[in-house]
Amino acid sequence: xxxxxxxxxGHGPVYLRIVQALERAxxxxxxxxxxxxxAQRVLANALGVDLTTVTRAFTEARxxxxxxxxxxxxxxxxxxxVELAQLVDLSMNLPPSPGGxxxxxxxxxxxxxxxxxxxxxxxxxxxxxxGSRADHQAAQQWLKPILGRLDSDRLVVTEGAQAALSAxxxxxxxxxxxxxxxxxxxxxxxxxxxxxQRTLRVVECDEHGMLPSALRRHxxxxxxxxxxxNPTAQNPTARTMPEARRMALAEVLRSLxxxxxxxxxxxxxxxxxxxxxxxxxxxHTCYISTLSKCxxxxxxxxxxxxxxxxxxxxxxxxxxAVNLMAPxxxxxxxxxxxxxxxxxxLLKLVQEExxxxxYLAQSTLSPRFLQHCAGVHAWCRLPAQWTDASLTxxxxxxxxxxxxxxxxxxxxxxxxxxxxxxxxxxxxRQELHRALRQLDQLMHVAADDAGGWTV
Numbered sequence: 001x002x003x004x005x006x007x008x009x010g011h012g013p014v015y016l017r018i019v020q021a022l023e024r025a026x027x028x029x030x031x032x033x034x035x036x037x038x039a040q041r042v043l044a045n046a047l048g049v050d051l052t053t054v055t056r057a058f059t060e061a062r063x064x065x066x067x068x069x070x071x072x073x074x075x076x077x078x079x080x081x082v083e084l085a086q087l088v089d090l091s092m093n094l095p096p097s098p099g100g101x102x103x104x105x106x107x108x109x110x111x112x113x114x115x116x117x118x119x120x121x122x123x124x125x126x127x128x129x130x131g132s133r134a135d136h137q138a139a140q141q142w143l144k145p146i147l148g149r150l151d152s153d154r155l156v157v158t159e160g161a162q163a164a165l166s167a168x169x170x171x172x173x174x175x176x177x178x179x180x181x182x183x184x185x186x187x188x189x190x191x192x193x194x195x196x197q198r199t200l201r202v203v204e205c206d207e208h209g210m211l212p213s214a215l216r217r218h219x220x221x222x223x224x225x226x227x228x229x230n231p232t233a234q235n236p237t238a239r240t241m242p243e244a245r246r247m248a249l250a251e252v253l254r255s256l257x258x259x260x261x262x263x264x265x266x267x268x269x270x271x272x273x274x275x276x277x278x279x280x281x282x283x284h285t286c287y288i289s290t291l292s293k294c295x296x297x298x299x300x301x302x303x304x305x306x307x308x309x310x311x312x313x314x315x316x317x318x319x320x321a322v323n324l325m326a327p328x329x330x331x332x333x334x335x336x337x338x339x340x341x342x343x344x345x346l347l348k349l350v351q352e353e354x355x356x357x358x359y360l361a362q363s364t365l366s367p368r369f370l371q372h373c374a375g376v377h378a379w380c381r382l383p384a385q386w387t388d389a390s391l392t393x394x395x396x397x398x399x400x401x402x403x404x405x406x407x408x409x410x411x412x413x414x415x416x417x418x419x420x421x422x423x424x425x426x427x428x429r430q431e432l433h434r435a436l437r438q439l440d441q442l443m444h445v446a447a448d449d450a451g452g453w454t455v
Contacts, residue, residue: 018057131157233375266375
């Protein structure tokens with residue numbers, strides 16, 4: 001094994017990089033169950049690190065079930081653990097939990113601080129929607145790496161991104177209005193548009209996303225004033241729109257005076273993500289960010305930044321119709337975690353875990369199928385013998401949940417040749433690895449011998 005190379009590609013302290021190197025070697029087959037590992041002192045000398053660093057790494061690797069210590073015989077790669085769960089969920093987009101009790105410790109400290117510094121009765125009564133001054137300070141701090149310094153008067157705090165999206169649709173459009181979008185979109189938009197009686201009109205795309213010329217043509221033909229985009233690690237395709245395309249679309253927004261809803265939950269999970277359209281067309285973009293996709297759905301909080309041309313009170317009125325208020329205790333906890341730095345610490349752990357899971361998907365799923373992998377999900381095109389519905393059904397029979405491409409299409413659009421694979425919900429990397437291998441084998445069987453499967 002090229003230990004130095006694997007460790008150089010890892011994340012965090014050296015001892016964790018050694019553990020990651022072990023995991024990657026097991027996933028790739030470079031290390032196999034029962035194979036003996038170098039003695040700790042030998043490995044320490046080879047890497048040029050202290051013996052205690054290697055000892056700490058081996059201790060962590062044993063906790064994760066990667067290796068077995070057999071006394072004088074040495075240390076060996078552990079056999080795979082038997083998974084007894086009935087279903088491995090690869091269908092729900094969740095950020096991976098860092099594990100190790102760190103989240104529980106963070107929540108305990110945060111709640112203890114909130115309760116010690118707040119009037120409990122105030123946390124159990126009605127609050128004005130949109131967030132308090134402290135909530136806005138937290139929103140400013142959270143959004144600063146993405147959008148820079150923001151005016152708190154243009155911020156709205158919501159109970160998650162779905163409430164924010166629904167409120168913006170109510171505030172910016174009327175029943176029957178057309179909203180321009182891509183052929184594959186976040187299912188929450190499909191649901192909100194259907195319930196609110198808005199019409200989604202699909203704009204043509206290429207490999208970089210929505211075509212500026214097509215946006216201009218459809219906006220003029222339909223009279224639509226609102227556009228929806230999820231440009232970074234797009235859900236479901238995992239495609240990130242390049243900067244040049246964003247700049248071209250921003251020019252169309254400005255020239256036609258269109259309003260953009262930029263839904264951007266994964267920006268913080270994408271290394272070197274291009275600047276949001278909210279920075280390229282700030283007077284035309286309503287920007288949505290959420291903690292649900294980059295920290296935890298349990299911290300169900302969304303942040304909206306509004307351009308000057310959108311009345312904040314109109315959005316607050318719409319938000320009140322969707323969701324009277326976010327729970328004050330949850331708001332207070334989220335604000336505390338952001339302002340004391342705990343949320344940033346957790347984000348770094350989630351980023352590192354998500355990166356390892358993406359590496360796992362990219363090294364396990366055949367490039368024959370895998371199209372894009374970013375944020376917390378991957379997008380796979382299917383061989384001709386499968387449809388998204390038949391593969392989803394066959395996968396479920398094998399205990400795997402995946403999301404068919406047809407779940408992401410507006411009415412009238414037929415795309416049934418792909419599936420989205422979510423990487424965060426699996427309880428561990430080992431469970432995810434087994435599930436991905438199983439799914440990859442299933443797709444290969446279909447590609448090589450379609451007659452072997454009937455669903």
